[in-house]
Amino acid sequence: METKIIDGKAFSEKLVETVAVEASKIKNAIGRPPALAVVLVGENSASKVYVRNKIERTEAAGMRSIEHRLDADTDQATLLALIEEMNNDDAVDGILVQLPLPDQIDEDAVINAVAPEKDVDGFHVVNAGLLATGQDSLVPCTPYGCLLLLRDQLGSLSGLNAVVVGRSNIVGKPMAQLLLKESCTVTIAHSRTKDLKEVCARADILVAAVGRAEMIDGDYVKPGATVIDVGINRVAAPERGEGKFRLTGDVDYDSAAAKAGAITPVPGGVGPMTIACLLRNTAVAAARRFNVDIADI
Numbered sequence: 001m002e003t004k005i006i007d008g009k010a011f012s013e014k015l016v017e018t019v020a021v022e023a024s025k026i027k028n029a030i031g032r033p034p035a036l037a038v039v040l041v042g043e044n045s046a047s048k049v050y051v052r053n054k055i056e057r058t059e060a061a062g063m064r065s066i067e068h069r070l071d072a073d074t075d076q077a078t079l080l081a082l083i084e085e086m087n088n089d090d091a092v093d094g095i096l097v098q099l100p101l102p103d104q105i106d107e108d109a110v111i112n113a114v115a116p117e118k119d120v121d122g123f124h125v126v127n128a129g130l131l132a133t134g135q136d137s138l139v140p141c142t143p144y145g146c147l148l149l150l151r152d153q154l155g156s157l158s159g160l161n162a163v164v165v166g167r168s169n170i171v172g173k174p175m176a177q178l179l180l181k182e183s184c185t186v187t188i189a190h191s192r193t194k195d196l197k198e199v200c201a202r203a204d205i206l207v208a209a210v211g212r213a214e215m216i217d218g219d220y221v222k223p224g225a226t227v228i229d230v231g232i233n234r235v236a237a238p239e240r241g242e243g244k245f246r247l248t249g250d251v252d253y254d255s256a257a258a259k260a261g262a263i264t265p266v267p268g269g270v271g272p273m274t275i276a277c278l279l280r281n282t283a284v285a286a287a288r289r290f291n292v293d294i295a296d297i
């Protein structure tokens with residue numbers, strides 16, 4: 001059987017178009033487009049790609065993009081003061097503080113300082129709790145993007161065995177909550193899981209979010225399974241020349257694709273969906289704050 005390569009880039013472009021339609025409804029209702037603020041503390045190469053793509057896409061969706069760049073040695077009080085200012089600024093609908101933060105800053109304190117209704121990452125304890133109890137919340141972008149791809153690929157997910165490898169607050173845990181809500185039988189596996197290969201090889205849906213380049217190979221994949229690769233790792237690519245890098249996932253693509261029914265590539269899979277869902281969340285946050293009726297997106 002032919003393996004379907006799930007085109008997250010194409011799907012994300014359609015989603016951004018849908019978001020743009022809703023963003024223009026919001027603009028008509030409140031007199032300005034939805035606005036998304038991103039805070040960067042220090043520089044790292046992964047964030048550069050992310051922020052560049054985010055700015056481009058936000059504008060493509062007809063929304064306003066705001067960037068705050070702070071020095072790597074910024075103290076926590078300064079960052080919290082900026083967040084407070086944006087919480088109180090009616091012209092800001094979504095706030096994203098890029099992670100990881102430098103060591104002098106307590107990440108949980110920062111995440112929980114963002115007003116939950118502007119928390120477009122969905123990381124605030126209130127949004128995590130709302131998701132876990134099945135109430136309306138802002139849902140973390142990467143897991144939501146994965147869910148949209150899975151629904152598009154499989155239709156109903158009800159009753160399927162889903163294994164999420166990785167237990168982070170950013171991906172693993174919210175991904176498991178979303179799959180549970182779809183009536184999957186969900187296992188959260190991680191680096192200490194006994195017989196990880198066998199556990200994974202029972203999965204109809206396998207989500208890899210371990211943060212280890214190409215760890216999940218074909219031996220972990222049940223024939224015909226749908227494999228979602230959340231990893232984005234930069235690895236050396238000497239075949240491209242000295243000092244060159246390439247992006248690769250947590251899945252060993254060739255061996256996994258040989259067994260999977262469908263699989264997301266890296267790049268061009270989950271990554272672009274994350275950004276599209278960030279825009280989606282910004283539109284949803286703006287609509288909820290100002291009571292504008294928009295379509296379910």
Ligand SMILES: Nc1nc(=O)c2c([nH]1)NC[C@@H]1CN(c3ccc(C(=O)N[C@@H](CCC(=O)O)C(=O)O)cc3)C=[N+]21
Nearest residue numbers: 049050053097098099100121267268269271272274275
């Ligand atoms: N608070 C917070 N929220 C985040 O969502 C967050 C974060 N911090 N810190 C950094 C990571 C990283 N991240 C990416 C999202 C999309 C691509 C993406 O679009 N990748 C393209 C590759 C693009 C290219 O190579 O040009 C792809 O996979 O096809 C990459 C990385 C979000 N993050």
